[in-house]
Amino acid sequence: MTTDQPDPTTQPEADGAPVGRRLVLGTLALGALGVAAAPPLQRGLERFLGAASDKDPTGLTELLPNGGGFRYYSVASSVPRKNASSYRLAVTGLVERPATYTLAQLRARPQTRIVRDVQCVTGWRVPDTPFEGVRLSRLLDAAGVRPTARAVRFTCFDGTYSESLTLEQARRSDVLVALRMQDKDLNHAHGGPVRLYVAPMYFYKSAKWLSGIELTARVEPGYWERKGYDVDAWVGRSNGRSDDPTA
């Protein structure tokens, strides 16, 4: 087959334009441009994907960046599952009346429903997400906080995660011991059966799989805070970020 033979008029292999180098530099430039133009691009894509994932029966859009809203973060190797019979929430530390609550006892208390945006410190935001549960301040009042207590430390049944708030922050009316999210009982992946919900702060403050509330004399930095995140994690006013406040 003569057509399979090389064309003798073709220039030698090592000559020709340095297109490879241009492609490398062009890709780099596009990357830099992408970073510079990210805020408007991201807003547009989030709006589009948010709408698309509502109508997507396959769930594939959830695999796209920011496609499905929430992302699953766990710092432990495995997280035990707790249900209505095995779950306990202990209120301990500098209190007059230490208490342990079952899931049924938490459900029997007055419930508060709050609808706010959820903002993660890594950038993703989920609009208008309802949380429902018991106001933390009510549990604190029931336990009788001693005058020496200045802060609250939260521990989780994943055995690793911890969080903390000042007593003043913990008493806010938009801080819940949440039992429900998006009008459904909290499932395991979202920190169920019970998680903390701190509406005005970045979502790492809303500890999943909540199992302990301990009153302490001063703020003890939590898991991510020991790794450099801000303890006072107000959305838009901490961690060097400028997101719209969530509360």
Place this chain on the structure above:
Amino acid sequence: MRRFSAGERWVHRGTAWLMIVCVLSAACLYVPQLAELVGRRALVVDVHKWSGLLLPVPFLAGLASRAFRADLRLLNRYGAHDRRWLSAVRHRDPRRKARWAGKFNAGQKVYAAWVGGAVLVMLGTGLVMWRTDLFPLLWRTSSTFVHDWLALTLGLVLLGHIALAVRDPEARRGMRTGSVDQGWAEREHPLWRR
């Protein structure tokens, strides 16, 4: 006949393993089901950061090899036959004479250059996300956005790379043993000057 030196094959092997570790750890951070299965977020983050940071090392070490530098030169230069190869692909022209190639065909050249650039972008955006003490935190969200979408693109392109290799045992043999069959070389890379 000889296609790749031992040094070049080690560059490929080292890059491939680091890339596999980097992509798998990325999947464990990113895909909710995998993240749920694996957990240990801080550890997986460490594995991902270090495999990513080390990714250019085999390439840089390869620069000591004359054969590797010579192949980089070939990958950089695009001749008339490369433009014809690309236009044949665009127009789905299956004729072999439209697809002449030197040691590397135009597709391999584009792949090499794009992956090189993309890895540098991943490295840059990754460093911004990692070293929030060196870069303004404000850049972090923007970098995360580019890092996420480019990761997805890069993953698909890598799958394409692997799929093409799976389809061509002789090309794989070249990368594994360094030698290829003469007939294969004349068929696939007729302009390759040996």
